[in-house]
Amino acid sequence: MSALIAPSILSADFANLERDLGAIATADYAHVDVMDNHFVPNLTLGLPIFERLVQVSPVPIDAHLMIADPDRWAPGYAEAGAASVTFHAEAATAPVRLARELRRLGSRAGLALRPATSVEPFLDLLPEFDMLLVMTVEPGFGGQSFIEGTLPKIRRIRDAVSEAGLDVWIQVDGGVSRATIERAAEAGANVFVAGSAVYGAENIPEEIAALRALAEGHAH
Numbered sequence: 001m002s003a004l005i006a007p008s009i010l011s012a013d014f015a016n017l018e019r020d021l022g023a024i025a026t027a028d029y030a031h032v033d034v035m036d037n038h039f040v041p042n043l044t045l046g047l048p049i050f051e052r053l054v055q056v057s058p059v060p061i062d063a064h065l066m067i068a069d070p071d072r073w074a075p076g077y078a079e080a081g082a083a084s085v086t087f088h089a090e091a092a093t094a095p096v097r098l099a100r101e102l103r104r105l106g107s108r109a110g111l112a113l114r115p116a117t118s119v120e121p122f123l124d125l126l127p128e129f130d131m132l133l134v135m136t137v138e139p140g141f142g143g144q145s146f147i148e149g150t151l152p153k154i155r156r157i158r159d160a161v162s163e164a165g166l167d168v169w170i171q172v173d174g175g176v177s178r179a180t181i182e183r184a185a186e187a188g189a190n191v192f193v194a195g196s197a198v199y200g201a202e203n204i205p206e207e208i209a210a211l212r213a214l215a216e217g218h219a220h
């Protein structure tokens with residue numbers, strides 16, 4: 001499975017989002033963090049801005065909903081044209097029903113886990129999802145350092161996905177950089193979200209290529 005790079009626009013210039021989406025045209029996805037100041041202590045953007053981002057982005061959009069009540073709000077992001085919509089296991093009331101609804105609307109369905117959330121209760125549900133997102137920092141802010149203690153969870157998911165013969169992607173998000181991406185890839189991740197590493201780089205296309213090459217060296 002090849003490595004996919006999804007720069008997080010949380011580290012972009014919010015006054016120049018169209019320009020900064022253009023800057024990551026060589027990436028596989030643009031990762032858009034939706035935060036509601038309830039599920040996480042930060043507030044970013046909602047559907048009206050998201051709909052415009054889908055229209056102007058040169059790459060498909062991967063929505064990460066860090067919001068309360070995703071059962072109510074997530075389908076709107078699929079309807080807006082997100083290629084992938086990921087909601088949090090800790091916030092959803094009926095994760096399987098929601099995942100099925102997202103797929104019905106034409107989006108990939110992702111399930112996100114905070115660093116302290118065990119994957120065990122969700123392993124039997126893997127066929128319902130296209131992606132599991134392992135948060136490698138506490139959700140809410142960019143620029144934090146990668147939590148090494150999440151690596152066993154990535155390995156556990158990779159083993160379960162392989163044993164079941166499924167094509168479920170494993171995404172990591174938080175503190176992903178040239179210094180950490182190989183460990184995440186070696187553990188089993190194949191989709192890499194990077195905010196500050198990409199938008200803080202002097203040459204963004206070069207940084208995307210470097211991250212991809214490092215991850216590909218450990219591709220599963």
Ligand SMILES: O=C(CO)[C@@H](O)[C@H](O)COP(=O)(O)O
Nearest residue numbers: 008139140142143175195196
């Ligand atoms: O979801 C989040 C933060 O909650 C991320 O997508 C951040 O945007 C990642 O930023 P870096 O750790 O890569 O700077």
